[in-house]
Amino acid sequence: MAKLYFYYSAMNAGKTMKLLQSSFNYRERGMNTLLYTSAYDTRFGKSLVASRIGISEQANTFEPKTNIYEDVNDIIAERTNNNISNCAPGNIHCVFIDEAQFLTKEQVKQLCQIVDELNIPVLTYGLRSDFLGEPFEGSKYLLIYADELIEVKTICFCGKKAIMNAKFDANNKIVRTGDQIDIGGNEKYISLCRKHFNEGRLK
Ligand SMILES: [Zn+2]
Numbered sequence: 001m002a003k004l005y006f007y008y009s010a011m012n013a014g015k016t017m018k019l020l021q022s023s024f025n026y027r028e029r030g031m032n033t034l035l036y037t038s039a040y041d042t043r044f045g046k047s048l049v050a051s052r053i054g055i056s057e058q059a060n061t062f063e064p065k066t067n068i069y070e071d072v073n074d075i076i077a078e079r080t081n082n083n084i085s086n087c088a089p090g091n092i093h094c095v096f097i098d099e100a101q102f103l104t105k106e107q108v109k110q111l112c113q114i115v116d117e118l119n120i121p122v123l124t125y126g127l128r129s130d131f132l133g134e135p136f137e138g139s140k141y142l143l144i145y146a147d148e149l150i151e152v153k154t155i156c157f158c159g160k161k162a163i164m165n166a167k168f169d170a171n172n173k174i175v176r177t178g179d180q181i182d183i184g185g186n187e188k189y190i191s192l193c194r195k196h197f198n199e200g201r202l203k
Pocket residue numbers: 156157158159160192193194195196
């Protein structure tokens with residue numbers, strides 16, 4: 001039976017690298033994967049899932065209004081019409097979602113439909129919490145609905161497991177207010193253990 005997986009972590013834990021590695025493993029065995037990433041994240045160019053170490057793969061994008069279940073169904077229908085279907089629906093063996101924290105509650109339910117109705121495994125990768133220490137909508141519902149929760153670990157400067165994401169300004173001071181969604185990387189975010197997040201100590 002297919003399952004819904006949620007790989008969660010703080011920033012810079014190598015989630016995207018894991019996603020690309022898993023997708024590669026499927027393809028290496030002659031299977032096909034379908035990748036999605038958030039339309040918010042255009043750091044590496046739209047429609048691209050890219051890791052910091054330089055590997056990348058083409059992807060579809062999702063916005064809050066995207067119905068991912070219907071989108072996957074459309075792709076399956078098109079591929080079936082073109083006779084590229086074999087054992088799996090539309091010859092799609094696995095769906096990958098990067099930046100899964102940006103999913104809406106509805107989209108998490110759509111992923112459940114892909115798993116339960118189409119019997120296609122869905123692997124999602126995302127941050128558990130934002131820089132304010134609040135849950136992202138996508139992660140909140142994935143923590144509830146996913147069959148499997150897998151933590152991707154990374155460490156704080158002190159050596160403890162980093163579970164929080166801190167945002168900092170040009171003066172290297174921790175930022176505690178602002179909008180939840182502000183795309184960025186190492187230049188404004190750092191993953192910290194809970195103690196150092198609460199203390200606002202970045203190094
Ligand atoms: Zn620490």
